[in-house]
Amino acid sequence: MVRVTTPEPTTPTASTPATPSTPGTGGLRIEDAEGVRPRLTFFKVMAFIVGIGLLVLVAEMVLSYGFDKKGDQNPLAWWPQPHGFVYMVYLVATALLGFKVNWPLTKIVLVMLAGCVPFLSFWVEHRVSREVESGLTRARQ
Helix, strand or coil: CCCCCCCCCCCCCCCCCCCCCCCCCCCCCCCCHHHHHHHHHHHHHHHHHHHHHHHHHHHHHHHHHHCCCCHHHCCCCCCHHHHHHHHHHHHHHHHHHHHHCCCCHHHHHHHHHHHHCCCHHHHHHHHHHHHHHHHHHHHHC
16 A cells, blocks of 8 residues: 655744845845856856857858858858857756756746847856856855
8 A cells, every 4th residue: 555645834944044035136046056156157158158159150140141252252151050059058058057046937038048149148147147156155154
């Protein structure tokens, strides 16, 4: 015979205070600071690479459409496919970080879309890093 039981609901006690959401951090709650650090580093690296890659893609498009350099005439004609792969890795890095620090799905999607706009990925990476570092500092206290 199999007996299934459900655990009793627990309430926070004085020894386990609830993590308050701090204004400006979007209610960021970091429960596993050790697991967040490598994901933040991965995100920062990928955001930088995607930002540079997007600028190279813009240069390729300017050469292709602005100067009518098609095929072998365009020295960057090879770049769109690798850029697509790099962007997919950026999406994974964003999802890994976002789910680890409990972002809402809308924020994860907006950070992902930031990799589609030239220079925006650099700004978003800076803001996300500052927010997560602040959350990590609070989690250590």
